[in-house]
Amino acid sequence: MAVEVVYRSSRDLERLFMDKAEADRHDKMLELAELLGSVLKNAVPSLSEEQLEEAGIYMAKNRDVFARAFKSQPDALNELINGAKAE
Template sequence: MAVIAVWLCDRDGSMFEDKKVAEEHDKYLELAANITQLIEENIPGIDEKYSEAIGILLAQRRELLAKACKGKPDELLQPFTYEKPVTLNSKTATATDKDD
């Protein structure tokens, strides 16, 4: 039996075979959580599901958002497809699909 090293992301339980990908995924989730917290602290009465959706959206598009802040606002309007990093499904140990 082969032993495979995996990295577990404690934020969402995702498992990764590549440490660099695992760390990038963790940074993405941390950014989304911090954006969500920022929104909730500064917009009284916002529904938690909406603030979380906005946090995730902005974290997914962080690179486009950075370009927009540097003088290219049209970058945010470009078509965008977020692809989840490849993770191991804990039940089947196969890669997961793209995010919806």
């Protein structure tokens, strides 16, 4: 009988990971997504909770593209518009 070590995300109990670093990255992405959703809720109160969650996760998953766009490379967003990093 083999023993397998798995890691569970503390923010997403359904997901299991074979690598602790990967589980940590997933937790950090979900934490960022939650904060982004809170910011978006303040900016656009009419968004539903589902829309806020989806937008927050999308932005968190594509944080590198958004970071480049905010650092004076707005054309980086074309990657998302053209579907290069779309889910």
